[in-house]
Amino acid sequence: MKDYEITIGLEVHAELKTNTKCFCSCKNEFGGEPNTHCCPICVGMPGALPVINKRAVELTIKAGLCMGCDINDIAVFERKNYFYPDLSKAYQISQLVRPICLHGGVKLDSGKFIRLNRIHLEEDAGKLVHKSETVGTLIDYNRGGVPLIEMVSEPDMASSDEALEFLAKLRENLIYADIAECKMQEGGMRCDVNVSIREKGQKEFGTKVEMKNINSFKAVERAINFEVERQKDILKSGGKVRQETRRWDDVAGESSSMRSKEDSKDYRYFPDPDILAIEIPRENVEKLRKELPLLPAERKEKYLGEYGLSQYDTNLLLSEKVYSDFFEACVKLYNKPKSVVNWIQSQVLTLIKDEDEKEIKISAKNLTEIIEMLEKKEISQQDSRTLFAKCWEENIDAKEYAKKTGMLSTLSEDELEKIMDEVLSENPKACEDFKSTPDKVMPFFIGQVMKKTKGKANSEVVRKYITEKLK
Ligand SMILES: [Zn+2]
Structure with a gap:
């Protein structure tokens, strides 16, 4: 043949x-x-x-x-x-x-x-x-x-x-x-x-x-x-x-x-x-050359190399120009490419995957502020999701809204941890009881922390920290 x-x-x-x-x-x-x-x-x-x-x-x-x-x-x-x-x-x-x-x-x-x-x-x-x-x-x-x-x-x-x-x-x-x-x-x-x-x-x-x-x-x-x-x-x-x-x-x-x-x-x-x-x-010609944005091949190299993203994440971002442009805008504001791409993948794309018009209805500023607050443990995981959804629905200021609604703790992470450690060491009996009846004791701990922080702590963050600590 x-x-x-x-x-x-x-x-x-x-x-x-x-x-x-x-x-x-x-x-x-x-x-x-x-x-x-x-x-x-x-x-x-x-x-x-x-x-x-x-x-x-x-x-x-x-x-x-x-x-x-x-x-x-x-x-x-x-x-x-x-x-x-x-x-x-x-x-x-x-x-x-x-x-x-x-x-x-x-x-x-x-x-x-x-x-x-x-x-x-x-x-x-x-x-x-x-x-x-x-x-x-x-x-x-x-x-x-x-x-x-x-x-x-x-x-x-x-x-x-x-x-x-x-x-x-x-x-x-x-x-x-x-x-x-x-x-x-x-x-x-x-x-x-x-x-x-x-x-x-x-x-x-x-x-x-x-x-x-x-x-x-x-x-x-x-x-x-x-x-x-x-x-x-x-x-x-x-x-x-x-x-x-x-x-x-x-x-x-x-x-x-x-x-x-x-x-x-x-x-x-x-x-x-x-x-x-x-x-x-x-x-x-040179003037026009300067107007060109980073092209897909150049972005790919940057994502895989400088940012250390996976092939999968890179392809995902490059599949639509709006994704890649949004990602770039976010990284400019908050230089943690992996955190940003995770949020784009798990939250942003879930909402627009099936839409014809791939419109991202949250600003890069809002998204990166949410990620930053979460990573600094100033807001809880759950609140970060709520905040994200809220920002997607209407163009509000994420940080302002988090402050106003009490999601955002104004305490630093260190200050809060210090207070939580204090509460634990001042209450050895509660710590002991926690082993058998955690659900009963947790509200007590949260109450104590709230008292000491004048309500500035985020209860989700407190719950998570104390559970880990007493394990
Ligand atoms: Zn004509």
Whole structure:
């Protein structure tokens, strides 16, 4: 039996998080009444003049910096000519020869490096809405002209697992750096997959087949695995794989031929005469680099190394940007990463695990104050939970509330312990009785401690201390 090697390349599109579209001032917003976020520029009326959105260029540069790309000094926009009803001006403004970002790549957990060829900026097309047979197909141009980056990988992936990890890492970077929301269910991130196979040891690549616009991780995995099997079957039966573009049908779980694959020369790219080449000064690039937050890979290293967290805790924190950002904010206020992560895991995540919107409804200040009061034994375990729940419900000041309600003992730990030891040594008989009837004697001890501290002690703390001491 012949052994085959799989080669996968991805072209990943992500809509940028700008307020307005790429070449006009229409709103960049998902949804909305069809054809309400449109103007003569983005629907491509003859004579309308596009103006580049500076923010879109900046976000593309940032994306490049996140993925270790080189940023070109001069970038050029070109017209990619093709006809399709969702693209009313019959060309897409895109980049071919001088994209904004070149090279770069992403390291997988295995250490394997997946190279990027480029990241370029282009405009999205409108959306076809297929209705019933009588109504036909409608077109919504709200998405037309939305800024889109295309991240093109080299054919460096050898399995659907590697492709998924690469995709996940691109997505994480874009989300963490606030470049794109990458909501796959809304089409905010989509992916074209190129797959070929060749016999092990064969030098040249096999014929590649492209599958377009796949918009979920699961679908990417299924599409690749399906395509690999399809090509294997063809080669095994002595056939030849045809170079073509195929449509992936996620419901049927199979792909079907769309058209024979076109080359870039078929699109008659040429520089868009309406848009000047853009100059990108080094100092602007460096300024944008400074704006980047710590990226997931850097955070991971810090959590595992400097903070000494477990792999599990680290992955948990990094699974959502809000968790990781909240954790960072807490550690800044209270430098005990392990205590903080325990609270996030046991309390915070329990409350928002099943919510769609991962909103943390307690401030970092409140949470860290609660942890600190607990660890200094100024409040009891039980009160810390009550306080946490209270802070989650309404935005109160945790410390103030603890004082007001008597949860917070204003005694220092040492002072309180001294008083409790006194009470024990002054009452040897009660200590003796405690052995047989602890429940009866405990209220007496608590009463004594309260008397001496003028009610400033926390009864839970006293109960715990005395029980331990008399064991
Ligand atoms: Zn417009």
